Amino acid sequence: MNDGASAKTLERPKRGRGRFAWVAFCLALAGSLFFAGIRSPQPTSANHTASLAVAAVTPEKLPTKAIEEVALGDRVVGTNPDRSEVEPTAEPDSKTWRHVTLWMTKGNGGRLDIELLRPLAWLEAQEATVGDTIHLDLEEMGAHGPAVITAIAPCPEIKPGDGNVVTGRFIHQAAGNIVDLRLANQSEATGVTDNHRYWSVDRKQFVPAGQLRRGETLDTLHGRTTVASVTSRPGNDTVYNLEVHNEHVYRVGTVGALVHNSYITTSYGRYVRRVDNYKHSLDPRHVKSAAREKAGEVVSRKESGVPYDHLTETRNDMASAKRHIVNIKKHLSDRNLSKANRAIIEGELGELSNLLDNAENILGELAR
Structure with a gap:
């Protein structure tokens, strides 16, 4: 410049x-x-x-x-x-x-x-x-x-x-x-x-x-x-x-x-922070627990004795992640987004996409 x-x-x-x-x-x-x-x-x-x-x-x-x-x-x-x-x-x-x-x-x-x-x-x-x-x-x-x-x-x-x-x-x-x-x-x-x-x-x-x-x-x-x-x-x-x-x-x-x-600025940081949350909810160990529940196994129970529902939670998180990916892509089209912030968000988008793909592979037809 x-x-x-x-x-x-x-x-x-x-x-x-x-x-x-x-x-x-x-x-x-x-x-x-x-x-x-x-x-x-x-x-x-x-x-x-x-x-x-x-x-x-x-x-x-x-x-x-x-x-x-x-x-x-x-x-x-x-x-x-x-x-x-x-x-x-x-x-x-x-x-x-x-x-x-x-x-x-x-x-x-x-x-x-x-x-x-x-x-x-x-x-x-x-x-x-x-x-x-x-x-x-x-x-x-x-x-x-x-x-x-x-x-x-x-x-x-x-x-x-x-x-x-x-x-x-x-x-x-x-x-x-x-x-x-x-x-x-x-x-x-x-x-x-x-x-x-x-x-x-x-x-x-x-x-x-x-x-x-x-x-x-x-x-x-x-x-x-x-x-x-x-x-x-x-x-x-x-x-x-x-x-x-x-x-x-x-x-x-x-x-x-x-x-x-x-x-990364606050306006775009919220997208990264949400991706960070998905890194926990769509962690392979959590998704595998959902897959075991899909097969009829009780993986864990709450203090009340009711079986924990990893399956429903994972399904909801995957649907939410898909919507979030759409929103991220919309904001990546912002011409005023700096190169530095764009690189961060694109990296986080890639990680979230990989997590979602892995979850779909684990759960098979359930996630489709």
Whole structure:
């Protein structure tokens, strides 16, 4: 995406590719980041919940900075294993870019504060001045609707060095969707939004944190490790989303797990969460119990002594899954669906289709 076209970013951004990599990494306030080319002291808090570690140098050499202190123009480093997603472009130029501050009201009524680095060409194309309201349609950042420009300031100095430039900050209160993710070699859990995606070595794709399975293999700065637990965190913490230039991944947590720079948004996340439910109800073991009941066997009983009806439950779930597949396909036709979200939903659709096919094979004529 060139400077001239970047004016369309707020209208219909090309998410996941091009000049602006829309990074949506949500961490709790006490989190810390690992940077390239920044020397700052290690965090002293004993109860910090999360940190970013970005590849390109060894973990021991990566300086850290609290996430709430990350500034536009700072550099973070990371390498995307899918090079087809990366389109190297010229870095922001302090002379021709500006620091734009905005705020907007989110769909849930909460406030979203935004800071962006943008080229002068973008500002001119938007005819943007302080006090103006412009339309944001940054699906992957949770920013959709009118946003008020409160300041336009000079761009900070962009220092040369390793890593990619932070070009955006998004600050808001989480809507109760934070999870604590702990890995096998991690002493502390990482607080992260459940829709932020980690690289699963087992599945060879990025998977939302809330859907990672215990024992699933992840890639870290220290090598491969497994998921020990994923638990919901009560409350509504302050979270920070970052926009990073060029690359679409970086590393999170005290061990530096590899994550994608975008997350699946609430509007489409509900489809993925429903698919996740079917992964339990159409699990082969459950369907096999239904098949045994079809053959006349009593597989299990309720506390009252009444036989459990796996057969009817499975039949209903299969019918519901078929309707859900139709709905997913309809939403995949949405031209405004980002490439990143489309890839997630298509992957989930494939899994659900496989579960349904397997259930039909097990139950035979019953499911037809």
